Amino acid sequence: MGIPGLSDQNNGQQRLGITEPISLAGPTEDDLIKTRELEKYLQGVGLYESQEEAVGREEVLGRLDQIVKIWVKNISRGKGFNEQLVQEANAKIFTFGSYRLGVHGPGADIDTLCVGPRHASRDEDFFGELRKMLSEMQEVTELHPVPDAHVPVMKFKFNGVSVDLLYARLALWVIPEDLDISQESILQNVDEQTVLSLNGCRVTDQVLRLVPNIQTFRTTLRCMRFWAKRRGVYSNVAGFLGGINLALLVARICQLYPNALPNMLVSRFFRVYTQWRWPNPVMLCAIEEGSLGLPVWDPRRNPKDRYHLMPIITPAYPCMNSTYNVTSSTLRVMSDEFQRGSEICEAMEASKADWNALFEPYPFFESYKNYLQIDITAENADDLRQWKGWVESRLRQLTLKIERHTYGMLQCHPHPGEFSDKSRPFHHCYFMGLQRKQGVPVNEGEQFDIRLTVEEFKHSVNAYTLWKPGMDIHVSHVKRRNIPAYIFPGGVRPSGPSKVTAENKQSSKLRASGHGQAEKSQGGKGVAVGADDVKKRRRSEDDMDNSSKNSKSPVSLPPPSREVNEDMTPITWDESEVNSIDGQKSKKLCLTSPGEIPPGDSGTNGSVASNQPVNPILAATDISSSKEEEKLAIEKIMSGPYDAHQAFPEEPEELEDDTQYRNQVKDTAGSLKNITESLALKPAVAEEPVVCVETTCSTSLCSNEGSEELESAELTAPLLTVPPAPAPLKKPLIRLNFTSLVKAADKSS
Ligand SMILES: Nc1ncnc2c1ncn2[C@@H]1O[C@H](COP(=O)(O)OP(=O)(O)OP(=O)(O)O)[C@@H](O)[C@H]1O
Numbered sequence: 001m002g003i004p005g006l007s008d009q010n011n012g013q014q015r016l017g018i019t020e021p022i023s024l025a026g027p028t029e030d031d032l033i034k035t036r037e038l039e040k041y042l043q044g045v046g047l048y049e050s051q052e053e054a055v056g057r058e059e060v061l062g063r064l065d066q067i068v069k070i071w072v073k074n075i076s077r078g079k080g081f082n083e084q085l086v087q088e089a090n091a092k093i094f095t096f097g098s099y100r101l102g103v104h105g106p107g108a109d110i111d112t113l114c115v116g117p118r119h120a121s122r123d124e125d126f127f128g129e130l131r132k133m134l135s136e137m138q139e140v141t142e143l144h145p146v147p148d149a150h151v152p153v154m155k156f157k158f159n160g161v162s163v164d165l166l167y168a169r170l171a172l173w174v175i176p177e178d179l180d181i182s183q184e185s186i187l188q189n190v191d192e193q194t195v196l197s198l199n200g201c202r203v204t205d206q207v208l209r210l211v212p213n214i215q216t217f218r219t220t221l222r223c224m225r226f227w228a229k230r231r232g233v234y235s236n237v238a239g240f241l242g243g244i245n246l247a248l249l250v251a252r253i254c255q256l257y258p259n260a261l262p263n264m265l266v267s268r269f270f271r272v273y274t275q276w277r278w279p280n281p282v283m284l285c286a287i288e289e290g291s292l293g294l295p296v297w298d299p300r301r302n303p304k305d306r307y308h309l310m311p312i313i314t315p316a317y318p319c320m321n322s323t324y325n326v327t328s329s330t331l332r333v334m335s336d337e338f339q340r341g342s343e344i345c346e347a348m349e350a351s352k353a354d355w356n357a358l359f360e361p362y363p364f365f366e367s368y369k370n371y372l373q374i375d376i377t378a379e380n381a382d383d384l385r386q387w388k389g390w391v392e393s394r395l396r397q398l399t400l401k402i403e404r405h406t407y408g409m410l411q412c413h414p415h416p417g418e419f420s421d422k423s424r425p426f427h428h429c430y431f432m433g434l435q436r437k438q439g440v441p442v443n444e445g446e447q448f449d450i451r452l453t454v455e456e457f458k459h460s461v462n463a464y465t466l467w468k469p470g471m472d473i474h475v476s477h478v479k480r481r482n483i484p485a486y487i488f489p490g491g492v493r494p495s496g497p498s499k500v501t502a503e504n505k506q507s508s509k510l511r512a513s514g515h516g517q518a519e520k521s522q523g524g525k526g527v528a529v530g531a532d533d534v535k536k537r538r539r540s541e542d543d544m545d546n547s548s549k550n551s552k553s554p555v556s557l558p559p560p561s562r563e564v565n566e567d568m569t570p571i572t573w574d575e576s577e578v579n580s581i582d583g584q585k586s587k588k589l590c591l592t593s594p595g596e597i598p599p600g601d602s603g604t605n606g607s608v609a610s611n612q613p614v615n616p617i618l619a620a621t622d623i624s625s626s627k628e629e630e631k632l633a634i635e636k637i638m639s640g641p642y643d644a645h646q647a648f649p650e651e652p653e654e655l656e657d658d659t660q661y662r663n664q665v666k667d668t669a670g671s672l673k674n675i676t677e678s679l680a681l682k683p684a685v686a687e688e689p690v691v692c693v694e695t696t697c698s699t700s701l702c703s704n705e706g707s708e709e710l711e712s713a714e715l716t717a718p719l720l721t722v723p724p725a726p727a728p729l730k731k732p733l734i735r736l737n738f739t740s741l742v743k744a745a746d747k748s749s
């Protein structure tokens with residue numbers, strides 16, 4: 001298969017990507033040193049598995065391949081095939097995900113795809129016979145088939161190694177052992193689930209083909225995955241960056257700087273994506289139409305694609321956007337993080353910062369004064385797993401709704417991980433930081449009443465088709481000081497600034513000396529506190545406190561002694577609520593000193609830095625000779641066929657959800673979904689006139705036990721506001737008939 005977007009450059013070096021590179025510069029001595037430091041750092045924090053574990057994984061893969069081969073012969077025999085056909089019958093295992101990319105950490109899963117022939121069906125043979133075979137094996141534990149998912153998957157552990165096993169049923173009678181799944185013809189006459197299941201492998205393989213040097217790509221990607229986990233922006237389902245999104249972002253940087261070492265690629269990553277004008281798409285190759293008529297991402301033709309705020313397009317046919325979960329809130333958080341990364345990399349270039357600074361954990365529970373806590377429970381472990389997956393796929397709807405219903409004045413920052421209170425059985429909880437939109441004057445006594453929004457969200461979550469008794473969700477507003485202690489490492493809440501700072505210094509020391517936590521544990525569970533962010537935030541809050549005193553903004557008092565406010569209370573704002581996520585302006589871009597290296601070895605596993613010679617003579621090959629030129633070059637790579645495309649100013653609330661959970665909403669008569677859409681969503685999108693409906697408030701929803709922030713009158717009139725609201729603000733109100741809403745969503749009806 002040809003590789004779209006690949007051509008020869010004038011100097012004979014192969015060009016990868018849809019544009020010229022930004023710079024052909026190779027490393028300086030300083031880059032070699034910094035890349036060595038980075039590699040050492042990544043090893044020190046436990047990102048690499050042991051040789052023993054690596055061998056164990058290979059054995060698992062070998063066994064799985066044997067098992068599917070036995071399976072396909074068994075089922076062929078069972079279907080009455082003669083012995084010759086039985087012997088010819090074949091199935092094969094492919095890998096994708098972090099393992100295939102070569103960036104997995106210890107304990108990561110192996111994402112595998114079983115490719116089988118046309119007579120091996122998905123339901124009966126894969127989820128029936130193969131599941132049975134696996135369940136009878138001693139090596140297999142925790143077997144969880146998920147046949148109803150958008151991409152059906154069998155999850156299990158094999159010899160203690162987590163495996164995600166997908167199935168692709170090809171139109172072929174016999175699967176050749178040297179099957180090439182990158183050819184487009186493989187997609188002929190297969191079902192949608194097979195197209196989706198093949199996609200992971202096809203995309204991963206294509207990424208590896210489209211980067212100029214696999215080893216530098218891997219090290220850079222490991223670094224960016226670690227950074228994203230530390231900074232709380234690693235999670236596809238929460239609307240941040242997942243493994244594949246980061247791989248594509250890093251791969252594009254590798255194309256744009258083909259001779260750069262990982263330390264340079266990391267700095268260029270931040271430089272380019274700080275400057276990126278989303279929703280310009282990031283693409284590794286041209287989007288091919290293909291001959292099979294499968295839908296490909298194209299905002300010029302598909303209105304739905306225009307809502308994608310941060311398109312990162314997969315490089316294998318059918319090309320799709322891999323980040324449809326991104327919302328304006330998560331994009332804002334990521335943009336701030338790109339900016340922060342860019343500034344730290346500049347400081348590193350001036351020897352004013354080190355790798356520790358870049359990987360400082362994001363102090364999520366120090367950054368806001370108000371949070372939403374979403375608790376979920378179920379009756380047993382199986383139900384909880386199912387309920388958790390569903391709720392996680394819906395959480396982004398809550399951030400969308402809150403921001404929409406408050407005209408974007410109330411901003412939501414979802415925490416990408418989940419927490420568990422070990423003293424409660426079958427329990428998980430999630431958090432969202434809430435802040436008033438920055439830079440907008442505060443109106444005295446301004447309140448955001450989001451009770452109705454929250455109720456609406458809960459109803460939509462409860463409309464889960466596979467809902468079972470015991471699956472419960474509870475949403476509460478909680479102040480920072482009342483964040484439950486089990487959230488914090490060791491179950492101990494940091495008591496004050498000095499302790500927090502001291503703890504952080506301690507953890508930095510540990511990380512620097514290579515005894516920090518492994519990557520796997522950085523996914524958002526134990527939340528450490530970063531000193532630099534805390535200092536900035538505190539400084540900012542002090543400033544804001546002063547200004548709020550001057551402007552006589554109302555100051556809200558905490559509830560006396562409650563852990564959590566039982567019901568949603570309107571949130572009153574004083575200026576000191578505002579957190580600080582670096583608000584500094586971007587500094588000018590700068591280039592490293594030019595130089596060039598020969599094209600890298602693109603398949604070896606050794607250290608990157610130790611393999612790279614420095615050749616300072618070839619400075620002239622640097623395309624951009626100044627910061628300004630580089631800036632212009634970055635601008636230029638964004639001008640393409642999709643440049644004219646502008647995302648709609650507001651995303652619809654019901655965008656595609658996480659693929660696994662599409663179509664799992666109950667369609668009850670007069671369903672809540674329809675009600676909420678017709679009342680709340682459509683006006684926002686279609687700019688229809690404001691609807692007013694009589695409000696009747698149910699007692700339980702308006703109960704305000706424990707709140708000190710509200711006037712009683714405000715409690716009886718939950719208000720739902722609708723965007724768009726150009727400044728100056730004037731809040732049109734939609735008042736809902738609340739009783740009918742509750743009835744419509746009643747699970748028992
Ligand atoms: N919810 C999802 N929707 C679409 N694709 C998904 C989803 N979950 C996983 N995938 C696909 O499966 C691949 C592997 O996912 P996985 O969650 O195992 O992440 P990973 O990149 O392998 O990282 P890790 O090392 O944590 O396993 C992703 O790269 C993506 O292609």
Ligand SMILES: [Mg+2]
Nearest residue numbers: 097098109111
């Ligand atoms: Mg994986």
Ligand SMILES: [Mg+2]
Nearest residue numbers: 097109111164
């Ligand atoms: Mg996986």
